[in-house]
Amino acid sequence: MIGFLLALLVAILWGVGEVAYSRVSKNYDKSNVYFYTYHVRTIIYLGVVLLFQRSLFGTFHWNIFTQTLPVILCDLFASLIIHIAISNGKLTVTSPIMAAYPILDVILGVWLLKEKISTGQIVIISLICLSIIILASSQQKSNRAPHPIKGIIFACVYMVLVAISTFFEKNIYVSHFGVYDLYYYKGLVYAFASIYFILRGFITSTHVKKPNAVILKGCGITPIGNIVYSFALSMGSLSIVAPISSLYTVFTNIISRIYLKERISWVEKICIYTIVISTIVLITLYM
Numbered sequence: 011m012i013g014f015l016l017a018l019l020v021a022i023l024w025g026v027g028e029v030a031y032s033r034v035s036k037n038y039d040k041s042n043v044y045f046y047t048y049h050v051r052t053i054i055y056l057g058v059v060l061l062f063q064r065s066l067f068g069t070f071h072w073n074i075f076t077q078t079l080p081v082i083l084c085d086l087f088a089s090l091i092i093h094i095a096i097s098n099g100k101l102t103v104t105s106p107i108m109a110a111y112p113i114l115d116v117i118l119g120v121w122l123l124k125e126k127i128s129t130g131q132i133v134i135i136s137l138i139c140l141s142i143i144i145l146a147s148s149q150q151k152s153n154r155a156p157h158p159i160k161g162i163i164f165a166c167v168y169m170v171l172v173a174i175s176t177f178f179e180k181n182i183y184v185s186h187f188g189v190y191d192l193y194y195y196k197g198l199v200y201a202f203a204s205i206y207f208i209l210r211g212f213i214t215s216t217h218v219k220k221p222n223a224v225i226l227k228g229c230g231i232t233p234i235g236n237i238v239y240s241f242a243l244s245m246g247s248l249s250i251v252a253p254i255s256s257l258y259t260v261f262t263n264i265i266s267r268i269y270l271k272e273r274i275s276w277v278e279k280i281c282i283y284t285i286v287i288s289t290i291v292l293i294t295l296y297m
Contacts (some may be wrong), residue, residue, distance in 0.1 A: 012067075016242035017254035023235030025261025025281035027228075028096070028105055029217065029269055033098040034228030040223075041094050041207075041216045046050070048204045050229040051089070054245045055197030058237055059190050077194045078125040078182060086199060091168045099161015100154050102274050103145055106175075106285040107165040109259040110138050112293045114173030132294045141281040141288075146276050154270070179240075256289055 035043055095104045112134045116127065146162045155161060182192060204270060219225070235258075242251045263282065266272050274282070 012245050017251040020235050020239045020255045021258040024258035027231035028262045030228040032096045032101045035093050040049045042219055043209045045224050046229045051233045052204050054233045055193045059194045060096055069259040075195050078192050080178040081175050082199045083194045084171045088168055095161050098157040100272050101229040102164040102263050102272045105162050105259045105262040106282050108168045110285055110289045111169045111173035113138050119175045136287045138285050139289050141284045145281045146199035189244050192261050
């Protein structure tokens with residue numbers, strides 16, 4: 011029951027977070043977006059760990075760090091890629107593509123773990139891929155989507171990074187590492203990345219705008235959702251948590267069409283619904 015409620019909370023946080031982040035990505039230059047993305051995540055990740063689990067010093071272990079590093083690096087680069095995807099394309103289109111990462115988890119499972127793939131899974135994966143191709147071929151430039159094809163391409167890249175991250179995160183929990191272990195090392199890596207953006211700002215004389223509610227919400231809601239998702243995975247069944255959490259793209263589409271005034275054609279709508287429904291069914295079959 012707790013896992014179910016946490017998964018539902020994740021879906022809401024991720025949905026609202028994507029819309030808030032889209033507003034930041036489309037209204038602030040990338041230097042400011044990256045600067046606040048990394049700093050806010052550092053504060054949130056390390057803040058949670060320090061508040062509930064451990065001190066910052068004296069608990070670093072190389073063997074744990076190396077095992078969590080693949081997850082951390084994927085998350086690190088995904089936080090860069092998502093800005094490119096959202097700032098160039100319509101959120102109603104890029105969001106369901108980014109949320110379709112389970113298709114790659116299935117492929118990774120077949121490839122690396124020698125898991126069997128059913129005919130139904132092959133059909134669903136084909137439907138998702140076909141829908142993405144149709145979306146890419148039907149996109150036109152607009153004020154909301156200056157480079158829609160670029161947005162879709164980087165949404166696919168983001169999907170790959172999240173799939174790899176999810177795959178390795180499962181192994182971390184199997185190895186008896188906890189949520190706090192992951193976010194301790196993730197917070198440290200983000201802290202070093204934050205320092206890099208500070209130094210880069212001095213070198214390039216980048217003007218960093220003062221933090222405001224828009225920036226803090228846009229950069230802070232999603233990482234909070236990430237932490238809740240990890241706790242949901244550790245406390246509930248993956249077969250329940252994953253499908254419910256993936257519903258975040260439904261919230262994203264509803265909110266973005268109302269709040270961001272995005273409009274989509276009937277072809278785009280069919281493709282989006284196909285991706286969302288197929289992803290949820292695929293997760294259910296995979297688990």
